[in-house]
Amino acid sequence: MDPLAPLPLDSSRLRRLQLAGVTCGFTAGAWLGAAEAPTKMVVLGLSPVVISLAMVVGVFLARWSLPALLRGTTAIGADVRQAPHLVVWAIVAGCLWAVANTLTIYAIKDIGLSVAFPLWNANSLLGILWGAVFFNELRGAGWSRVVAVLGGAAVMCAGATLLAVASAAQAPAGHAARGVVAALAAGALWGTMYIPYRKAYLTGMNPLAFVTFFTVGELGMMSALALADRGGVAPLVAELSGARDVLFWLLLGGFVWVVGDLFQQYAAKYVGISRGIPLSNTNQLWGLVWGLLVFGELHGGTRATYAQVIGGSLLMALGAALIALASATGPEHRRWQEAAAREGERYGIDPAVVRAGLAGEGAAGPARRRTWLDWGLVTGATAVFVGLGLVARVPELRLGWGWVASLTVAMLALLGGTGVLLWRTTRFN
Amino acid sequence: MTGRWSAMLRDPQFWVPIAVLAGGILVLVWIR
Numbered sequence: 083m084d085p086l087a088p089l090p091l092d093s094s095r096l097r098r099l100q101l102a103g104v105t106c107g108f109t110a111g112a113w114l115g116a117a118e119a120p121t122k123m124v125v126l127g128l129s130p131v132v133i134s135l136a137m138v139v140g141v142f143l144a145r146w147s148l149p150a151l152l153r154g155t156t157a158i159g160a161d162v163r164q165a166p167h168l169v170v171w172a173i174v175a176g177c178l179w180a181v182a183n184t185l186t187i188y189a190i191k192d193i194g195l196s197v198a199f200p201l202w203n204a205n206s207l208l209g210i211l212w213g214a215v216f217f218n219e220l221r222g223a224g225w226s227r228v229v230a231v232l233g234g235a236a237v238m239c240a241g242a243t244l245l246a247v248a249s250a251a252q253a254p255a256g257h258a259a260r261g262v263v264a265a266l267a268a269g270a271l272w273g274t275m276y277i278p279y280r281k282a283y284l285t286g287m288n289p290l291a292f293v294t295f296f297t298v299g300e301l302g303m304m305s306a307l308a309l310a311d312r313g314g315v316a317p318l319v320a321e322l323s324g325a326r327d328v329l330f331w332l333l334l335g336g337f338v339w340v341v342g343d344l345f346q347q348y349a350a351k352y353v354g355i356s357r358g359i360p361l362s363n364t365n366q367l368w369g370l371v372w373g374l375l376v377f378g379e380l381h382g383g384t385r386a387t388y389a390q391v392i393g394g395s396l397l398m399a400l401g402a403a404l405i406a407l408a409s410a411t412g413p414e415h416r417r418w419q420e421a422a423a424r425e426g427e428r429y430g431i432d433p434a435v436v437r438a439g440l441a442g443e444g445a446a447g448p449a450r451r452r453t454w455l456d457w458g459l460v461t462g463a464t465a466v467f468v469g470l471g472l473v474a475r476v477p478e479l480r481l482g483w484g485w486v487a488s489l490t491v492a493m494l495a496l497l498g499g500t501g502v503l504l505w506r507t508t509r510f511n
Numbered sequence: 512m513t514g515r516w517s518a519m520l521r522d523p524q525f526w527v528p529i530a531v532l533a534g535g536i537l538v539l540v541w542i543r
Contacts, residue, residue: 167519174528181535188542216524260542267538274531277524428522429515
């Protein structure tokens with residue numbers, strides 16, 4: 083038997099993996115959407131780039147401590163030794179994220195959220211293209227599923243446009259062409275960022291290992307951009323120091339974002355980027371729910387605004403449902419396995435590792451215990467959050483605390499339910 | 512090890528994110 087030939091998964095195993103991936107996509111949307119909520123507590127006139135940097139610091143802490151807690155650095159090290167070249171891919175993906183995020187800040191300033199958001203939200207269409215061209219996604223899927231995924235993504239883009247129009251508080255006067263170019267570039271960067279994701283997961287790397295190196299690129303690039311924006315180390319440190327009583331909220335936003343992103347990574351692994359990106363793009367819907375119910379945004383809005391919110395939400399839900407119901411079948415999954423075998427052959431990776439990764443199983447090996455390094459990372463990250471929490475100031479904002487509690491319970495339920503499903507199905511592989 | 516790094520540099524898929532990243536940085540420099 084050819085050792086590189088893909089072994090088809092049995093249909094019940096494939097269905098369970100697809101269900102886990104789709105559920106991860108929806109849970110990612112909920113947590114990514116909620117990440118904006120803590121940052122709304124920051125009412126100081128901080129530079130947007132510095133706000134991004136502070137969030138990325140929270141992301142960095144979470145991305146080193148959560149994987150250490152869930153899997154341990156020894157297991158992550160073993161993953162990396164199987165395919166060390168993927169560290170470079172992860173760092174490149176982190177750099178793509180940081181540049182895209184900074185571009186969106188300028189795009190919003192120049193053309194407003196309502197025009198900018200749909201432009202960069204087109205990243206899902208680019209992701210579908212890369213998935214099909216590079217990784218055999220949607221190949222052998224049958225026309226009905228291809229149409230459902232493409233149609234679902236297009237419907238979600240239309241829904242996102244309506245929601246963004248409703249969310250736009252004001253139309254800024256800026257440089258229209260510059261803003262459009264910035265938003266389109268952000269979409270291109272975010273859509274392309276999923277190439278390294280898919281590459282890593284087809285090769286057998288665990289998402290918890292990938293994100294620890296992704297965040298090195300993210301923090302490095304974001305620090306460079308913030309230094310360039312502020313004009314050096316001293317002004318940047320001075321601004322961060324002056325904002326220490328709100329840093330907790332920004333770091334918390336980064337932490338919440340990481341929880342969502344971890345699920346997004348598993349979605350990209352198990353349903354591919356063509357379906358994973360649109361499903362996690364439901365984050366816009368959750369962001370709007372937080373804005374409406376907790377922060378009282380759009381209060382006293384016109385009937386047209388509410389019609390846009392309801393219409394946009396329904397379109398996003400419809401698009402996401404279409405994609406969720408068009409999960410990969412056996413013939414398509416075999417094409418994924420062919421792409422994975424090609425990757426393994428190109429990079430000289432043990433075929434057993436590649437197969438196990440795609441089947442949601444760990445490579446055979448002894449169970450690994452947590453080490454002092456794991457507990458050190460968790461303790462260090464916790465200490466930073468506790469320290470900043472102690473000096474944090476709660477701004478005087480009127481919040482819907484009942485809704486805060488309800489949405490938090492809903493998010494925790496999604497976290498717990500999806501976490502258990504993912505653990506039972508893949509053991510976080 | 513060396514083989515993997517040279518395989519990465521010869522992998523056309525590697526240069527797509529690199530090119531897009533370079534383009535994104537150029538756009539950022541232009542708009543600032």
